[in-house]
Amino acid sequence: MTRTNLVTGFLGSGKTTTLRYLLAHKPADEKWAVLVNEFGEVGIDGALLAESGAVLKEIPGGCMCCVNGLPMQVGLNMLLQQAKPDRLLIEPTGLGHPKQILSLLTSEVYQSWLTLNATLCLLDARQLSDDRVVSNENFRDQLACADIIVANKQEMYSDKDQQALATWLSEHGDDRKILHVSQGEIDPRWLDAPRNNQQTLPDGQHHHGQSARQGLAALSLPGQQRWRRALNQAGEYVSCGWIFDGETLFDTVAFLDWARLAPVERLKAVIRIQEGTLRINRQGQDLHIETLAAAPVDSRIELINHQQTDWNTLQSALLKIRLS
Template sequence: MTCVNVITGFLGSGKTTTLRHLLSQKPAHENWAILVNEFGEIGIDGALLADQGAVLKEIPGGCMCCVNGLPMQIGLNMLLKQKPDRLLIEPTGLGHPKQILSLLTSETYEAWLTVQATLCLLDARQLAEPRYTENENFRDQLAAADVIVANKQDTYQPEDRQRLTDWAAGAADGRPVVAVQQGALPLEWLLRPRENQRDLPDGAHHHAAAAAPRGLAALSLPGNQRWRRALNQGQGYSSCGWIFDDETVFDTIPLLEWVRLAPVERVKGVLRIAEGTLRINRQGQDLQIETQQVAPADSRIEVINPGETDWNALQRALLKIRLDGNA
């Protein structure tokens, strides 16, 4: 039997960082697998989670909760063939948890899976903004959780802590609320049983207008093409992602300025720089960067923003900071 946990949380709550921390605690004798879905088409989380000691399967560009579309089931079945001891599932921050949990607890997987605690990451600062608290998926992700992880507590102001306390008193219904920073969640929380059996409403999910090629096709570059971009849209958000070949190198300082100043809500990327690899994770004004000497297989960057955004202007600026300067 494979033990499975769903790790939910709205955009920018720190799911991928938390997954990396949990993977760092994996018992040496266990085999783990990760199934990750992203709103964007390019697929950044797979690169961020690569070489973390687990088998990884990505479902980019859409809604993993649309189980009738089969990508979720196909990805899940591929991973279960590896017979992992534990499977961690990270849906997109704009995804609804009902269909995923319904599939995992269905008769189809009863003999294969032991569904344990669902964890929901929460940045308590978002509780102050109606665009989050009035979002159906934001609310239902929290409602589905067995454990609520108040992440990024090192960034909270006193009013954020009070708002979290007030929210938990009314909405947590006795479920544990664990405060952590930088996703540093102890492994023991994965081992809790699934006890939250509340019935959730069906989520309103999206199917983006065609941005060919879509999904897995966005993970490769055809022919001699040096780069390409892919778009997605739904739930009031839009994403634009770029993938560059393994010969493209970015100028580090201008790249960091592009990331810092881009007029968007969310930026994630794994890019090749002269020094090796630059990993970027920005939510609002919160920016995390990480470097390593080994260069990535390619360069990928994805930005997400509510409403309309001038992707062409961002693209022109991004292309100018390549060191090789090729088209």
């Protein structure tokens, strides 16, 4: 039986950061697997988790339960049956509704394969003051069906955010465990907490991305093509992703400027630069940058925004900062 946890949380709340922390503290003799589903077509969280030592399966392009849950089921079956991991951590898209995933995981088929432990929901309490986020059904339902709430990015909270968190917990906390952390640094022992929350949720807004299947295809570049882009849309959220071949080299400084200034809510990129690899992860104004000496297989960039965005203008600027 694979011990399994769902790690939920709204867009950019710190799910992948938490997985990276947990994987870095994995017992050496255990085999862990990660199933990660992204809203964008291009799939970048996989690259962010690449050297984490886990067996990894990515499902880009919309929400996991699209197309009658097929992409998710295929990915899940592959992981459980081929990798036979001791533990499985599932990161659904921050824009997805948790209900379908929970009902799939608790369905008869998986009873002999996995034990579903506590669902952890990441929360950036600063978002509690953002009406657009708080009124989002997925945001609310992710929190509602969590067993453990992880108030992440603690060091960024103002007194007002702490107050908003305290108020939210008094209204919706229901005596659930609350972890106050930064950088997703939660004690791995919480993964063994049981799943107690049997909250029944409404079906949720089912604004699927149109293209879960295309999403999988978007992972490769056919023929001699140097780059391609893929769009996705669900409800008010839109995404645009680009993949460039492994030969494409970007100007580091110009790319950082482009990434910092792009008028979008969320930006992730793993790109090739002269020095190797540049990883950028931006949520709002928070920008996290890493460099690695090894070159990536290809370059991937994904932007997400909550309103229609002029992707062509951003693309023209992006194409100009290639060095080769």
